Amino acid sequence: MAAWTNLRLRVSCCGMTGAEFVTSRRASLTAAIFLMATSAIGPGFITQTATFTRTLGAAFAFAILVSVLIDFVVQVNIWRIVTLTRMRASELANAAIPGAGYLLTALVVIGGLFFNIGNIGGTGLGLNALVGLDAKWGGAVSALLATGIFLSRRAGMAFDRVIIVAGVAMIALTIYVAVMSSPPIGEALRQTVFPDRVDFATITTIIGGTVGGYITYAGAHRLLDKGMVGPENVSAVSRAALTGIAVTGVMRFVLFLAVLGVVHAGTTIDVSGDRANPAAQAFEAAAGEAGLRIFGAILWSAALTSVIGAAYTSVSFLTIFKSNLSERARNLITVGFIGLSLTLYLVINTPPAKMLVFVGGLNGLILPIGLTIFLYAAWARSDLMGGHRYPRGLLSLGVFVCALTWYMGYKSIGPIFALLDP
Numbered sequence: 001m002a003a004w005t006n007l008r009l010r011v012s013c014c015g016m017t018g019a020e021f022v023t024s025r026r027a028s029l030t031a032a033i034f035l036m037a038t039s040a041i042g043p044g045f046i047t048q049t050a051t052f053t054r055t056l057g058a059a060f061a062f063a064i065l066v067s068v069l070i071d072f073v074v075q076v077n078i079w080r081i082v083t084l085t086r087m088r089a090s091e092l093a094n095a096a097i098p099g100a101g102y103l104l105t106a107l108v109v110i111g112g113l114f115f116n117i118g119n120i121g122g123t124g125l126g127l128n129a130l131v132g133l134d135a136k137w138g139g140a141v142s143a144l145l146a147t148g149i150f151l152s153r154r155a156g157m158a159f160d161r162v163i164i165v166a167g168v169a170m171i172a173l174t175i176y177v178a179v180m181s182s183p184p185i186g187e188a189l190r191q192t193v194f195p196d197r198v199d200f201a202t203i204t205t206i207i208g209g210t211v212g213g214y215i216t217y218a219g220a221h222r223l224l225d226k227g228m229v230g231p232e233n234v235s236a237v238s239r240a241a242l243t244g245i246a247v248t249g250v251m252r253f254v255l256f257l258a259v260l261g262v263v264h265a266g267t268t269i270d271v272s273g274d275r276a277n278p279a280a281q282a283f284e285a286a287a288g289e290a291g292l293r294i295f296g297a298i299l300w301s302a303a304l305t306s307v308i309g310a311a312y313t314s315v316s317f318l319t320i321f322k323s324n325l326s327e328r329a330r331n332l333i334t335v336g337f338i339g340l341s342l343t344l345y346l347v348i349n350t351p352p353a354k355m356l357v358f359v360g361g362l363n364g365l366i367l368p369i370g371l372t373i374f375l376y377a378a379w380a381r382s383d384l385m386g387g388h389r390y391p392r393g394l395l396s397l398g399v400f401v402c403a404l405t406w407y408m409g410y411k412s413i414g415p416i417f418a419l420l421d422p
Helices: 002-014 018-040 043-085 089-096 100-131 135-151 155-181 185-193 200-211 215-226 231-264 278-320 327-347 352-380 392-420
Strands: none
Touching (some): 018 215, 043 185, 043 392, 089 100, 100 352, 155 278, 215 278, 278 327
C-alpha cells in the first residue's frame, strides 16, 4: 500500500496522468534496453564476429554463448546497484572505496575514447559499403551527425528515437542476410555447447566489445537520467536488463550465422589488409551487391548509435568532478568528446577493422576492475542502497563471473596487445 501511495504521489507531482506515467516509464526502459543493445552490437562486435568466425569457424558459437551468460550476470548486477543507490558508477565507486571512482572514470573514459575512435571508423566503413564514400569522409560526416543530435533542443528525445529505430533496422536486416547465407545450423548448435576449440583471448575480446568498458554502464546511466531508481523500480529494471541481453544475444548469434554460412561455403575473408572490411566481404558473398549495401546500412547504424552511446556514457562519468552539471553543459562536453574522437580517427593510421578488434579486448581488461568495485559495494555497503539487502544468489553469481573475467583478462593480455602488431 505504501509503494502504491508513493507511486501516486510521484505521478501527481510530475503533473502526469496514470496512463502518461506508465507510457513514460515504458519509454525509459525501452530506451535503456536499446542503448545497451546497440552499444553491445556495435561495429566492434560486427567486425570481431567476421574476424573470429573466419579463424574459429563454428567453434566461435561457444564464445558467443559464454559472452551472453557473462553479460546477463554483469548487466543485472550493474543495473540493480546503480538504480538502488541512485548514483552514477563513478560516484558509487568513490563512496564505496575512496578514490576508486577516479580510477574507474579514467579507465572508462580512456577506453571509451579509444572505442569511439573505432566507432567512428565503423561509420566510415559502413558508408563506404553503403554508398562508396571514402571511409575518412564517412567517419567525419557521421561524427557531425552525432554532434547535431546532442546540439538539438530536444536532444534527449532525439537520442532515444535514433537508438531505437537503428536497433530495430539492424536486427531485421541481419536476419535477412543470415537466411540468405544458408549456414550449417546443426554444427553451430553443437559447437555452442561442445566446441572443438576454446580461445580465451577471443572470449575476452568479445566480452569487452559487448559489455566491457563504457558499455557496462550505458543502460544503467540512462535509467538514472530518466528517474527509474529506487527499490520500487528494481523488478522492472532487472527485467529490462534481461530483455536487453536477450535481444543482444539473439542478434549476436544471427550475425554469427550469417558469416558462418559464407565461411562454410569456402569464401576467403581478408582480415589483415589495410582496407580489410571482413564483415562486408561476408555479407557481399552471402547476398551479392544487395548484401554489401545491407551490410553498409547495418554497420553504419551500429556504429552511429555506438558513437552516441560511448560519448554519452563516457561523459556521464565526468560528473564525478562536478556533480551539478546541467544537461546542456553535459551535451556540449559530449560534442567535444566526439570531436576529439574524430580528430584522433583522422590522424591515426591503424586500419579501422584492426582498431575495432583491439579496443574490444582493451575494454575486456577494464571490465573486472569496475565489477569488483560494484560487487564490493553490494556486499559490504548496504547503507549506500538505503539499507536494501542485496540478493545473495545474484551476488554469488557476480563474484564467480568477476573471478572468471579476471582470469581470462590475465590469460589474454599478450594476445590482445599483439593485435596492434603490423
